[in-house]
Amino acid sequence: MADALPTIGAPPDAVYVAAPGYAADLEAEIVARGERLLARHADLFFVQGSPGPAAWAQNTWLRPEALAVTSIGEAARALRARQRNWHLHALVQHRRAQLVVDKLPPIRFRPLSFPTDPPVAPLGAWTLLDRDHLLLSTECSSPFPDGQVPFVEDRVQPPNRAYLKLWEALTLARGRPGPGTRCLDLGAAPGGWSWVCASLGAEVVSIDRAALAPQVLATGRVAHRCGDAFGLGAEQVGEVQWILSDLAAYPARLLELARYWADARPKANMIFTIKLQGPPDPEAYRAFLAIPGSRVMHLSHNKHELTWFRLKDGGPSEAACG
Template sequence: MAASGSGTPTGHDVIHVAAADHVDALIDEISQRGERVVAVADDLVFVAGAARPAAWARNSWLAPRTITIDSIGDGARALRALQRNWTLHRVAHHRRAQLIADRLPPIRFRALTFPADPPTAPLGGWTLWDRHTLIASPVTTSAFADGTPAFVEDRDNPPNRAYLKLWEALTLARRRPGPGDRCLDLGAAPGGWTWVLAALGATVISVDRAELAPALADRPEVAHRAGDAFAVRAADVGAVDWICSDLIAYPERLLELARYWCAACPRAAVIITVKCQGPVDAALCARFLAIPGARLLHLAHNKHELTFFRLPEGGPPEAACAVDTTD
């Protein structure tokens, strides 16, 4: 595998930016489905072949090109000639790369105030491979700086920080529940996800052996049921529009959960955190993706886990590589 400065990679068609600390998981995912990794540099994984979704990538560069430059100004001009908006991915030659970035049109990457929609302006990704070589892609899968959304956090009201995962998931989903929607939150306690759903005006049925945080349990939109979240069936709760779960469990059990609710409620939106135990089983991830309409994505607020989406309209485009790469 090549490293930055050891020769510019060739023969690649897409570059994935791996989720933090998950380069190996990304490589395993890509290799398991038969694609060829041609180079790796830090968290950049260069892949030959048509772009396909990569769950362990926080961003994918879908139209990468190598550009030879003579100077800092030449590098900035080359990027501006391709498009306006760029985000720098730092691999090497950090000072020189920053001097090039300083000559590009400024972009204000503001933290989102939830609920909000992702930015819509195209955002390219680039890195300085060596002093005279840029690698840049004007087309990427994420409109966030280096594929990492940030939110204005609520440090007072949520019962735990898990709420940030659902904020991010709903933002990337481009849809969210609201008044009139019935939501099922499996494994809810202490209630971070239930808090998000109720704050949006939805009715929430929360299920957990443990109790919700007292302030949340008293809300009129929330009906808490004590019990095993894996034992709940559709007949127990009636029609629901959203099924959400941040349960801590082995991924095989979460696969069963996803399969059941996707089949039992084919028109509902399903969002489930898939907790990975130890080394990531790429074949198991493929079994999640075998569920019709499924998408998997590592969120910026995930740890050693992925987020499973099954949404009526398809789900986050970031998990589909459904981007036009033509100039």
């Protein structure tokens, strides 16, 4: 595929911003979804036939428009005329693009203090294709710049940094466990996810072959079982409103586990990490999308893994759906 920018007059119907480091996974996904890749430039993929956000896109530009602009002022006016908030995804003409930014209303991106909801103000994205051509999108899948969700981190209480994945997943879910709810945490050790649920006031049943960190047990809200998560039956757990898994497991095995719990607890919200290995394999996670109500996306705190959601309210609009 040529590393060329698309010609003006034929704007793509979506632009994907690849999750950093996972452009090859995104490219394989585009092929598997039957989309036409018009061009790629750095981490931006210009496509036709997009059915919506892609799982390996950290952000999807949903309404790209290409404009000819003769000056910096004209570019800034074109952006301001459409909406207030814009994020520059610079590809080329960095200095010129920065001069356009200087003419836009200021915008501050602050790290989130969890728990909180994502911003509701639309955030557009734009880039200069060359000196005189602007590509913009007023509508993007993510309300965060390039889909990156930064948090004010807690460096004291959680036993590891895995809690950031669940903070991001729950932020995008626009819902979370709380007092009066029970969570099941599969593959929980050392306990970052269980700590998140307990710190929100929920009760947690966790299972792992390994032990949990003392500070997680000290919350008094986590009942830990040492054992094989694949051997745990719903009747041993009782009613749960949230089922979480960050298990280290092959995708095919995890899919069986997801199907089992989705059937056993049809009303529960489910969030599972799908850990991927080796070369891109879109089928490994597309099978999860066949579970009714599913969505899949790469969180900005995911590494070579995707997050599968099956939520009562439909799930994050940022995510790919079946």
